[in-house]
Amino acid sequence: xxxxxxxxxxxxxxxxxxxxxxxxxxxxxxxxxxxxxxxxxxxxxxxxxxxxxxxxxxxxxxxxxxxxxxxxxxxxxxxxxxxxx
Amino acid sequence: xxxxxxxxxxxxxxxxxxxxxxxxxxxxxxxxxxxxxxxxxxxxxxxxxxxxxxxxxxxxxxxxxxxxxxxxxxxxxxxxxxxxxxxxxxxxxxxxxxxxxxxxxxxxxxxxxxxxxxxxxxxxxxxxxxxxxxxxxxxxxxxxxxxxxxxxxxxxxxxxxxxxxxxxxxxxxxxxxxxxxxxxxxxxxxxxxxxxxxxxxxxxxxxxxxxxxxxxxxxxxxxxxxxxxxxxxxxxxxxxxxxxxxxxxxxxxxxxxxxxxxxxxxxxxxxxxxxxxxxxxxxxxxxxxxxxxx
Numbered sequence: 283x284x285x286x287x288x289x290x291x292x293x294x295x296x297x298x299x300x301x302x303x304x305x306x307x308x309x310x311x312x313x314x315x316x317x318x319x320x321x322x323x324x325x326x327x328x329x330x331x332x333x334x335x336x337x338x339x340x341x342x343x344x345x346x347x348x349x350x351x352x353x354x355x356x357x358x359x360x361x362x363x364x365x366x367x
Numbered sequence: 368x369x370x371x372x373x374x375x376x377x378x379x380x381x382x383x384x385x386x387x388x389x390x391x392x393x394x395x396x397x398x399x400x401x402x403x404x405x406x407x408x409x410x411x412x413x414x415x416x417x418x419x420x421x422x423x424x425x426x427x428x429x430x431x432x433x434x435x436x437x438x439x440x441x442x443x444x445x446x447x448x449x450x451x452x453x454x455x456x457x458x459x460x461x462x463x464x465x466x467x468x469x470x471x472x473x474x475x476x477x478x479x480x481x482x483x484x485x486x487x488x489x490x491x492x493x494x495x496x497x498x499x500x501x502x503x504x505x506x507x508x509x510x511x512x513x514x515x516x517x518x519x520x521x522x523x524x525x526x527x528x529x530x531x532x533x534x535x536x537x538x539x540x541x542x543x544x545x546x547x548x549x550x551x552x553x554x555x556x557x558x559x560x561x562x563x564x565x566x567x568x569x570x571x572x573x574x575x576x577x578x579x580x581x582x583x584x585x586x587x588x589x590x591x592x593x594x595x596x597x598x599x600x601x602x603x604x605x606x607x608x609x610x611x612x613x614x615x616x617x618x619x620x621x622x623x624x625x626x627x628x629x630x631x632x633x634x635x636x637x638x639x640x641x642x643x644x645x646x647x648x649x650x651x652x653x654x655x656x657x658x659x660x661x
Contacts, residue, residue: 283499285500301495304487305488311488311490312490
């Protein structure tokens with residue numbers, strides 16, 4: 283069993299896990315999982331049962347953008363359309 | 368964003384919603400969990416070959432109520448200094464019986480952002496594929512022992528996590544040594560089971576109906592608020608309810624008006640059903656019934 287990475291280390295690394303994304307962005311796990319399954323958050327995974335890794339800066343920016351679009355009243359299909367344009 | 372220690376992380380989850388004044392079983396378990404977390408903090412890095420210090424955990428198990436109270440005061444002031452914990456009035460304060468007897472009940476409320484961050488990061492690590500960290504294994508055990516675990520996960524998720532933890536139990540000495548430890552006394556295990564069952568029953572549509580007729584079982588979800596005059600109309604009844612909540616410092620939003628209004632009090636929905644209680648004279652008023660979406 284290894285230790286969790288400290289906030290300092292997370293903020294300095296290029297890739298983060300979904301759990302670390304939850305800690306950075308204060309988003310719900312189920313929300314991020316849903317965004318991932320909908321293809322709104324791109325990730326890398328070496329093998330099927332290994333942890334999904336997200337590019338930290340890019341993904342955090344994208345989550346903030348999605349939150350902003352949601353607060354502007356956009357629905358998920360509309361947000362997806364904007365993201366994939 | 369603050370970096371919190373293991374015992375602080377656990378305290379944020381375990382103390383949220385507990386009554387301040389009384390040392391009920393749920394709080395005893397939460398405080399014992401906090402004490403256990405302080406011991407476990409020393410073993411986050413180590414690969415334990417001799418096992419965990421069982422004697423230390425036994426001491427926690429038999430700690431007196433006075434010691435638990437002192438520990439509670441210590442952790443709550445620690446969290447308050449970090450602006451992560453506040454004390455709010457309980458909804459019970461609005462009940463006719465509590466108002467007339469002058470009893471004030473308050474509850475702990477943890478910072479909602481931090482609470483979400485902590486609970487969701489545990490959920491993410493336990494439900495995602497990949498390695499589980501020492502912190503989350505320890506937190507899982509603490510949540511299990513303090514009976515908060517089932518509040519955070521659905522039955523389906525519990526199955527998935529149990530399977531994962533069984534595998535960890537087989538491969539890790541640290542987990543094996545931890546999972547066999549207990550900080551619940553035998554009678555507390557029975558109380559916890561009873562409270563869990565009660566919560567399950569009174570969270571259903573039928574259960575809330577039963578509670579409306581027999582509020583004794585869970586008064587918190589069947590608060591009675593009296594009206595000033597007999598045979599008040601819908602608006603006057605609702606006004607009395609809103610006045611009482613405002614007086615006791617609760618945030619209320621009216622979702623629907625009418626004979627049975629729907630209101631939201633501190634993130635929980637209630638229907639206000641006109642009714643009366645019989646004392647020397649009948650007292651008319653409104654009984655709140657927790658609104659369950661079917």
